[in-house]
Amino acid sequence: METSLISTIYSLEPVMACITHFSPNKLILLREEDAPAKKLESERMLRETVGKVMEVEPCLTSIYDVVKIAQDTADVIEKEAARGRKIIINISGGRKTQALGALFGCYSRHEEVERIVYVTEEDQEIIDLPILNFGISPTKRLILEELQEGEMSVKNLSVKVGISRGMTYNHIRELRDMGFIHHRRLEITSAGMLAII
Numbered sequence: 001m002e003t004s005l006i007s008t009i010y011s012l013e014p015v016m017a018c019i020t021h022f023s024p025n026k027l028i029l030l031r032e033e034d035a036p037a038k039k040l041e042s043e044r045m046l047r048e049t050v051g052k053v054m055e056v057e058p059c060l061t062s063i064y065d066v067v068k069i070a071q072d073t074a075d076v077i078e079k080e081a082a083r084g085r086k087i088i089i090n091i092s093g094g095r096k097t098q099a100l101g102a103l104f105g106c107y108s109r110h111e112e113v114e115r116i117v118y119v120t121e122e123d124q125e126i127i128d129l130p131i132l133n134f135g136i137s138p139t140k141r142l143i144l145e146e147l148q149e150g151e152m153s154v155k156n157l158s159v160k161v162g163i164s165r166g167m168t169y170n171h172i173r174e175l176r177d178m179g180f181i182h183h184r185r186l187e188i189t190s191a192g193m194l195a196i197i
């Protein structure tokens with residue numbers, strides 16, 4: 001089975017450690033459009049070296065918008081999984097917001113991710129991170145999707161989701177406890193947005 005390595009990037013070392021360890025067939029680099037010179041230089045060097053034996057492709061995303069980064073990462077995971085590839089994610093390089101966004105994207109597509117890794121700076125040791133998920137039921141997901149679309153009425157939510165008002169209130173309470181709905185308003189939080197990517 002072919003392997004795709006999806007990686008945040010800043011310096012070359014963590015990416016090269018993953019390439020050496022996992023021998024991917026494709027490398028997808030998460031970076032922002034106006035990346036700093038060091039990132040672009042690292043990408044150029046990867047293209048010149050490993051680009052001869054594997055496909056190297058950038059995936060342009062945000063630098064600070066964690067929800068967008070997670071969505072972009074989830075989209076890449078889906079695309080590569082649809083090609084029947086094993087997916088490994090390296091979150092060692094770049095800004096912390098990009099690494100966290102990539103991690104959240106992995107959680108939203110946890111069933112398609114083989115490994116999530118971090119490479120230590122000191123000795124290039126590869127550390128496996130847990131593959132978690134957001135743990136929401138299909139009904140809770142529907143409620144969050146309706147809130148994201150702007151629905152603000154519990155009555156309308158219960159009709160759209162197809163459950164009683166009492167059950168809708170229970171789900172809302174649980175989603176608030178999980179941090180997916182604002183604690184004072186009937187409004188989805190950024191955590192809720194991440195959960196339904």
